[in-house]
Amino acid sequence: xxxxxxxxxxxxxxxxxxxxxxxxxxxxxxxxxxxxxxxxxxxxxxxxxxxxxxxxxxxxxxxxxxxxxxxxxxxxxxxxxxxxxxxxxxxxxxxxxxxxxxxxxxxxxxxxxxxxxxxxxxxxxxxxxxxxxxxxxxxxxxxxxxxxxxxxxxxxxxxxxxxxxxxxxxxxxxxxxxxxxxxxxxxxxxxxxxxxxxxxxxxxxxxxxxxxxxxxxxxxxxxxxxxxxxxxxxxxxxxxxxxxxxxxxxxxxxxxxxxxxxxxxxxxxxxxxxxxxxxxxxxxxxxxxxxxxxxxxxxxxxxxxxxxxxxxxxxxxxxxxxxxxxxxxxxxxxxxxxxxxxxxxxxx
Amino acid sequence: xxxxxxxxxxxxxxxxxxxxxxxxxxxxxxxxxxxxxxxxxxxxxxxxxxxxxxxxxxxxxxxxxxxxxxxxxxxxxxxxxxxxxxxxxxxxxxxxxxxxxxxxxxxxxxxxxxxxxxxxxxxxxxxxxxxx
Numbered sequence: 001x002x003x004x005x006x007x008x009x010x011x012x013x014x015x016x017x018x019x020x021x022x023x024x025x026x027x028x029x030x031x032x033x034x035x036x037x038x039x040x041x042x043x044x045x046x047x048x049x050x051x052x053x054x055x056x057x058x059x060x061x062x063x064x065x066x067x068x069x070x071x072x073x074x075x076x077x078x079x080x081x082x083x084x085x086x087x088x089x090x091x092x093x094x095x096x097x098x099x100x101x102x103x104x105x106x107x108x109x110x111x112x113x114x115x116x117x118x119x120x121x122x123x124x125x126x127x128x129x130x131x132x133x134x135x136x137x138x139x140x141x142x143x144x145x146x147x148x149x150x151x152x153x154x155x156x157x158x159x160x161x162x163x164x165x166x167x168x169x170x171x172x173x174x175x176x177x178x179x180x181x182x183x184x185x186x187x188x189x190x191x192x193x194x195x196x197x198x199x200x201x202x203x204x205x206x207x208x209x210x211x212x213x214x215x216x217x218x219x220x221x222x223x224x225x226x227x228x229x230x231x232x233x234x235x236x237x238x239x240x241x242x243x244x245x246x247x248x249x250x251x252x253x254x255x256x257x258x259x260x261x262x263x264x265x266x267x268x269x270x271x272x273x274x275x276x277x278x279x280x281x282x283x284x285x286x287x288x289x290x291x292x293x294x295x296x297x298x299x300x301x302x303x304x305x306x307x308x309x310x311x312x313x314x315x316x317x318x319x320x321x322x323x324x325x326x327x328x329x330x331x332x333x334x335x336x337x338x339x340x341x342x343x344x345x346x347x348x
Numbered sequence: 349x350x351x352x353x354x355x356x357x358x359x360x361x362x363x364x365x366x367x368x369x370x371x372x373x374x375x376x377x378x379x380x381x382x383x384x385x386x387x388x389x390x391x392x393x394x395x396x397x398x399x400x401x402x403x404x405x406x407x408x409x410x411x412x413x414x415x416x417x418x419x420x421x422x423x424x425x426x427x428x429x430x431x432x433x434x435x436x437x438x439x440x441x442x443x444x445x446x447x448x449x450x451x452x453x454x455x456x457x458x459x460x461x462x463x464x465x466x467x468x469x470x471x472x473x474x475x476x477x478x479x480x
Contacts (some may be wrong), residue, residue, distance in 0.1 A: 256463065
């Protein structure tokens with residue numbers, strides 16, 4: 001198979017790894033006080049650490065914590081010429097200075113322990129996203145480290161992402177030439193994943209992932225974020241694809257009738273979305289007939305904005321050779337597997 | 349169709365398994381309370397090494413609030429996406445009629461066996477897998 005780019009790899013930054021890059025004051029603080037608990041917002045996953053059961057490094061540590069094992073099980077197992085690390089270390093509003101120190105330590109750790117030893121890797125910047133001014137400082141601090149190819153925000157934020165509260169993050173991202181990657185997960189601060197209340201089953205929760213993404217997409221459009229930041233690129237990671245076309249139909253239809261509510265929106269919502277949004281494939285919808293998948297992509301009409309991802313080492317991992325229908329046009333498959341990501345994230 | 353001796357039956361205790369290469373295929377052999385079952389070590393979904401997955405029981409629910417756990421150790425869960433397969437039949441739990449993993453017949457034969465690669469005593473039973 002031809003070379004590919006994996007746009008969603010999870011490297012685990014353990015406490016020990018973070019402590020190697022954290023100032024003494026914050027190492028002590030972390031040991032003495034720890035991080036804020038997140039009662040009631042997480043579900044037990046399908047497997048321990050939500051990982052493939054074969055992804056636990058033989059030398060110990062959680063899945064994704066061992067670069068040599070990750071190389072063997074992922075980067076060398078397929079012709080992955082570039083992989084984007086998304087550490088799911090949600091740094092939320094706890095203690096301002098501690099948040100800032102943890103984010104900086106996470107990024108220094110990624111440079112020293114992941115990017116320097118493995119040239120195929122790129123990474124997302126970890127930022128204290130509920131403190132957008134701090135997040136913007138961290139983004140600018142790493143302005144010149146071009147191996148940080150995007151800014152990472154988990155999808156379970158405390159407010160919808162169109163809120164002006166988050167705009168300093170977008171300003172810094174645009175200024176430093178990076179997309180915003182919104183990845184499933186995080187800690188919402190109390191509200192459920194569903195608009196109708198708390199789900200009981202993990203199947204409900206997992207299926208409900210796309211609800212958080214659709215809420216963010218509507219919010220980003222309605223707040224005029226793509227008018228304010230004409231160069232902003234947003235990547236939805238692990239949010240699915242198939243729900244997007246009907247959402248755009250609904251938005252466009254209602255916008256025509258409700259234009260007077262928000263005169264900032266001068267173009268149809270679908271135009272903003274098709275210009276500013278990218279999506280990773282995993283966990284890609286698997287309709288029973290390949291023709292349904294083709295129709296979905298036709299309705300989406302964003303062939304240049306689809307990015308292949310495995311989500312290694314998680315249990316809902318997509319296999320590079322088996323997750324997209326074999327009936328897709330070869331050029332489209334090549335673009336999804338490689339070219340679109342190279343165009344978005346660069347090859348450098 | 350060819351029969352392949354994979355070793356002494358006693359190598360795989362009840363509840364145990366062994367993964368072997370036969371005719372270029374990776375095959376998992378399971379011992380369920382003295383009966384041997386051989387499955388292709390490749391998940392029909394996305395190709396993971398299925399036979400390295402966890403063995404568990406079958407959970408069914410005849411009605412809301414009722415749970416029956418049966419057939420302990422006879423359901424195999426893929427290490428990647430957790431698809432479950434019946435070790436006895438190779439049928440998947442998700443779609444038994446259409447999704448199944450290839451199953452190979454097994455039998456036990458008495459030694460002696462003359463191939464040089466297996467050093468087994470005369471009285472030991474040998475496990476044979478038939479690859480089609």
